[in-house]
Amino acid sequence: MLISVKNVNYVYGSGTAYETQALKDINLEIDQGEFIGIIGHTGSGKSTLIQHLNGLMKATSGTIFFDGKDIYEKGYSMKQLRSKVGLVFQYPEHQLFETDIFRDVCFGPKNLGLPKEEVERRAKDALREVGIDEKLFDQSPFDLSGGQKRRVAIAGVLAMEPQVLILDEPTAGLDPKGRNEILEQISMLHREKKITVILVSHSMEDVAKYVDRIIVMNQGELMYNDAPREVFRHYKELEKVGLAAPQVTYIMNRLKEKCLAVNTDATTIEEAKEEILKALKQRSIHLPGNR
Amino acid sequence: MIRDITLGQYYPIDSVIHRLDPRVKLVSTLIFVISLFMFKNFSGYIAATLFLFGIIKLSKVPFRYMVKGLKAVLILLMITVVFNLFLTPGKPIFEFWIVTITDEGLKTAGFMAIRLTYLIIGSSIMTLTTTPNNLTDGLEDLMRPLSKVRVPVHEIAMMMSIALRFIPILLEETDKIMKAQIARGADFESGNIVQKAKSLVPLLVPLFVSAFRRANDLAMAMEARCYRGGEGRTKMKPLIYQANDYRAYALNAAYLIAVIVIQRL
Ligand SMILES: Nc1ncnc2c1ncn2[C@@H]1O[C@H](COP(=O)(O)OP(=O)(O)OP(=O)(O)O)[C@@H](O)[C@H]1O
Ligand SMILES: [Mg+2]
Numbered sequence: 001m002l003i004s005v006k007n008v009n010y011v012y013g014s015g016t017a018y019e020t021q022a023l024k025d026i027n028l029e030i031d032q033g034e035f036i037g038i039i040g041h042t043g044s045g046k047s048t049l050i051q052h053l054n055g056l057m058k059a060t061s062g063t064i065f066f067d068g069k070d071i072y073e074k075g076y077s078m079k080q081l082r083s084k085v086g087l088v089f090q091y092p093e094h095q096l097f098e099t100d101i102f103r104d105v106c107f108g109p110k111n112l113g114l115p116k117e118e119v120e121r122r123a124k125d126a127l128r129e130v131g132i133d134e135k136l137f138d139q140s141p142f143d144l145s146g147g148q149k150r151r152v153a154i155a156g157v158l159a160m161e162p163q164v165l166i167l168d169e170p171t172a173g174l175d176p177k178g179r180n181e182i183l184e185q186i187s188m189l190h191r192e193k194k195i196t197v198i199l200v201s202h203s204m205e206d207v208a209k210y211v212d213r214i215i216v217m218n219q220g221e222l223m224y225n226d227a228p229r230e231v232f233r234h235y236k237e238l239e240k241v242g243l244a245a246p247q248v249t250y251i252m253n254r255l256k257e258k259c260l261a262v263n264t265d266a267t268t269i270e271e272a273k274e275e276i277l278k279a280l281k282q283r284s285i286h287l288p289g290n291r
Numbered sequence: 292m293i294r295d296i297t298l299g300q301y302y303p304i305d306s307v308i309h310r311l312d313p314r315v316k317l318v319s320t321l322i323f324v325i326s327l328f329m330f331k332n333f334s335g336y337i338a339a340t341l342f343l344f345g346i347i348k349l350s351k352v353p354f355r356y357m358v359k360g361l362k363a364v365l366i367l368l369m370i371t372v373v374f375n376l377f378l379t380p381g382k383p384i385f386e387f388w389i390v391t392i393t394d395e396g397l398k399t400a401g402f403m404a405i406r407l408t409y410l411i412i413g414s415s416i417m418t419l420t421t422t423p424n425n426l427t428d429g430l431e432d433l434m435r436p437l438s439k440v441r442v443p444v445h446e447i448a449m450m451m452s453i454a455l456r457f458i459p460i461l462l463e464e465t466d467k468i469m470k471a472q473i474a475r476g477a478d479f480e481s482g483n484i485v486q487k488a489k490s491l492v493p494l495l496v497p498l499f500v501s502a503f504r505r506a507n508d509l510a511m512a513m514e515a516r517c518y519r520g521g522e523g524r525t526k527m528k529p530l531i532y533q534a535n536d537y538r539a540y541a542l543n544a545a546y547l548i549a550v551i552v553i554q555r556l
Contacts, residue, residue, distance in 0.1 A: 056470050079476065087474040095471040097496035107493065111476030142500070156475060 001068070002164065002196060003030040003053060003085075008062035010048055022048040024220040026062070030198070032163075035190050037207035037228075038200045040217030041242040046200045047090065049217065050166045053198070054085035083112050086162030090169050092153030096141040101132065101152050104141050108160040119159075126159035127152070130185055147178040154182075158189070165189070166198040171206065183210060204246045208232070208267040216243070229265040248272045255279075302419045308350040309420045312536040313429030319543050320417045326550045327406050327413075334553050336405060342546050343409060352419050360415040361408060368407050375400035423455035432530055445521025453509070461502060468497045 010023040022045045030036060040046045051057040052064060055071055055078045064071050071081055089095070098104035105123040114122070127137065130151040136144070141152055154170065167186065171179040187210050190197045201207050207214060207228070214231045216224040218241045224231045231238075235245035235253070252264040252272060262279045266272040308316075323342070330336055347354065361368070381395030418426070431448035438444045469479065472493045479490055 051470070054474060056474060079478075082474055083476060089467065089471045089474070092471065094501055095468055095475075095493075095497050097493045107472075107477075108475040111478070160476065 001029050002032045002066070004028070004065040005052070006063050006065070008052060008059040008064065010045075010052065010057065011060045012048075014060065022220050023052075023059070026222055028215070028222065028225065030164075030196065032196055033194050034196055034213060035187070035211045036196075036198045036213050036215060037211035038198060038215045038217060039202070039204065039207060039243060040223075043219075044217040045220040046217050047168055050087065050168060050198065050200060053164070053166060054087045055081050056087070083160050084162055085164045085166065086157040086160055088154050088157045088165070088167045088170060090172060092156075092170075093141075093146065093149035095156075096149060096153060099140060100138045101127070101141050101144075102137040104152060105155045105159050108156055112160060122159045122161060123155070126155040129158060129189060130155045131181070147174055147182075150174065150178075150182065151185075162195065164196040164198065166200075168200045169202065170199070171201070171203070179206070186210075204232075204244060208246045208248075216241075228267045232267060233264075300418070301422050302352045302356055304351055306349060306351040306420070307535065308346060308416070310533075310535065311420075311539055312530055312532055313421050313425040314433055314530060315532075315536045315539045315543075316417050316421055317426075317429050317433060319539065320414055322543050322547055323413045324410055326547065327409055329550060329554060330402070331554065334556065335550055336402075338546070338549055338553055339409060343413060346416055347412075350416055350420050352416070356419060357412045357415050360411050364407070364411060368404060371407060372400045372404050375403050424452055427452040427455065428526070428530060445524070449521070457502075457505070460505070461498070464501050465494065465498055468494055468501075 005026055005028040008023055008026040009021065012018070012020045012022055026049065038046050038049065048057065052059055055064075058072065066081060066085070069076065071078070096104050098107065102120075102123055105126055106119050109119040109122045124134075127134075132148065132151055132155065136148070141149060144152065150170065154167070158165070165186075170182055170186070174182065183206055186197060186199065189195060199207065199211065211228065214224065214226065214228050215222060216231060216238070223237075223241065224234065232245040232249045235249050238245055246267060248266055248269055248271075249264065252262050252266055252275065255262050255276070256264055260276070260279050260283070262275050266275045323339070326335075327339060330339070347357065376392060376396050376399075377390060379393055379396035379399050381393035383391050383393050384397070385392040421429075427448045430451065431444055434442070434444045434447070473479070477490060477493055479487070479494070482490065
C-alpha cells in the first residue's frame with residue numbers, strides 16, 4: 001500500500017462564522033502504479049483531499065500513511081514527502097515566475113538540492129515528456145499560449161521525478177485537442193514510467209477512458225470507490241449529486257431497455273461499438289429470417 | 292493560513308446594527324472616537340464603556356472577534372503604555388534604580404491604553420457590521436459636499452471599494468501560489484534575511500502578474516458595461532434613512548451631550 005488515508009476529517013475556518021466541513025471521515029487506499037480518477041461536483045472537497053496527500057494541508061483529525069509511515073508523526077520530513085508526491089494545482093500556469101522556461105522547470109529539482117547536471121537533465125526530460133520543443137527553452141513563460149504554459153507548469157512538477165503525480169483538473173479551460181494531448185501524455189507517463197497518477201476531473205468521459213479506478217466525492221464524503229464500470233452502474237445516483245455517467249452508458253442502457261441485449265458495462269466509445277456489433281450479430285443468428 | 296486575518300472583515304449575521312445605514316455608523320464611529328479624546332477624568336470612561344458594550348450587545352457579533360483586531364496593534368499599545376508610564380513627569384509613587392513611576396504617568400498610561408483599545412474596538416464594530424461596499428457608499432455620500440471644491444469623491448470611493456474587494460482575492464491568490472511553490476519544494480520559512488527575500492521571488496512575480504491580469508479584466512468588464520465615472524450615475528440600492536437610523540442619530544446626540552455634561556461636572 002503506497003498511500004493510505006485513515007478517517008480523515010477537515011474543517012475550514014473552524015470556530016468562525018464560515019465553518020465548513022470539507023472532508024468527512026475519508027478512508028482510502030492507493031497502490032503503487034494505479035491510475036485513479038477523482039470526480040465530484042464543485043465544492044465536493046476534491047482539491048482539499050489531494051492537498052492532504054502531500055502534506056500541504058493537515059487533517060483536523062485522522063492520519064495518512066505514505067509507504068507505511070505516518071506523515072503526521074514528529075520528525076517526518078514533509079519536504080521529502082512533497083518530492084515524492086508531486087501535486088499540479090488547478091491552473092498551474094499561474095505559478096510560473098522565471099525569466100525563461102528552462103529555469104522555471106529547474107526550480108523544483110533545484111530545491112531538492114541536486115547537483116546542477118542532474119537538475120538540468122531532469123528539466124530537459126520533463127519538458128520533452130510534456131512535448132515542449134527545445135527551441136522554446138529560453139523563451140519567457142509569459143509569451144506562451146495557454147496550453148503550452150500548462151505543459152511547462154506540469155513539467156515543473158514532473159522534473160522532481162515524483163513517485164505519485166496528482167493533477168487537479170489539468171484540462172480545465174483547454175480546447176478538445178489540447179485536452180486530449182495532455183491526457184495522452186499523462187497516460188503515457190503512467191504506462192512508461194510506472195508512476196502512480198491521481199487525476200481530478202469533472203469529465204466522466206476523460207476519466208472513463210484512462211483510469212483503473214474512480215473515486216466519487218459528494219459533499220466531503222467518499223461516495224463510490226470502484227472500477228469505472230461499477231461506478232457507472234449507479235448512473236441514476238450520480239445524476240442526483242450533479243454528475244453524470246459517460247454518454248455511452250446512457251446509450252447502452254437505452255438500447256437494452258428498448259430492444260437490444262447489450263452488456264451495459266461499456267465505458268468508452270470503442271467498447272460500446274464492439275458490444276453493439278456483437279449483440280447485433282447474435283440477434284441475426286437467432287433470427288435467421290432477418291435480412 | 293493567510294485567510295485567518297480578520298481585521299476589518301465583515302461578520303455576516305443579521306442585527307439592528309447591521310441594518311443601520313452606513314452613514315449613521317460612520318458618523319457614530321467618528322463621534323465615539325472624538326469623545327474618547329475629550330475625556331479628562333474617569334467618569335467619562337464609564338459613559339464610553341456603557342455605550343460601547345451596549346452596541347456590542349446589539350451587534351450580536353461574538354466579543355472575541357472585536358478583540359482579534361487588538362492583537363494586531365498589541366505591540367503599539369504596549370509601547371505607548373510603557374512610554375507614558377515611565378516618562379511622564381509628576382509626583383513619584385514608585386522608584387527603583389533609574390525607573391520612576393509617577394502618579395501622573397500611571398494615570399496617563401491607563402487612559403491611553405483604554406483609549407486605544409476602545410478606538411480599535413469601536414472601529415472594528417463598524418467594519419464587522421458593514422459590508423465594504425456599503426461602507427464606501429456611505430463614505431461617498433458623506434463626502435459629497437467636497438466634490439463642490441473639485442475633490443474627485445466618486446473616484447476615491449470607487450478606488451476604495453475596488454481595493455477592499457481585492458484584498459481577500461489577493462490573499463487567497465497568495466495562499467494558492469504559496470502552496471503551489473511549496474509543492475515544488477520552495478521554502479519560505481528558513482534561512483537568513485537575504486535568503487528569505489530571495490525565496491519570495493517565486494511568490495511575488497506570479498502574484499503581480501495575476502494582480503495585473505485581474506485589474507485588466509476588471510477594467511475591461513467595467514468598460515463593457517459602459518462605466519464612465521460618477522456623473523449622473525444612479526445607484527441600484529440608494530441609501531435611504533429609516534426610522535431606526537434617526538433613532539441612532541438621536542442616541543448619538545444624547546451620548547455626546549452626556550459626555551460633555553460629565554466633563555463639566
Ligand atoms: N480556503 C478555504 N476556506 C474556507 N472554505 C474553503 C476553502 N477552500 C475550500 N473551501 C470549502 O471547502 C469545500 C470543498 O472545497 P474544494 O476546493 O475542496 O472543492 P472541489 O471539489 O475542489 O471543487 P472544484 O471542483 O470547484 O474545484 C467547499 O465547500 C468550499 O467552499
Ligand atoms: Mg478544486
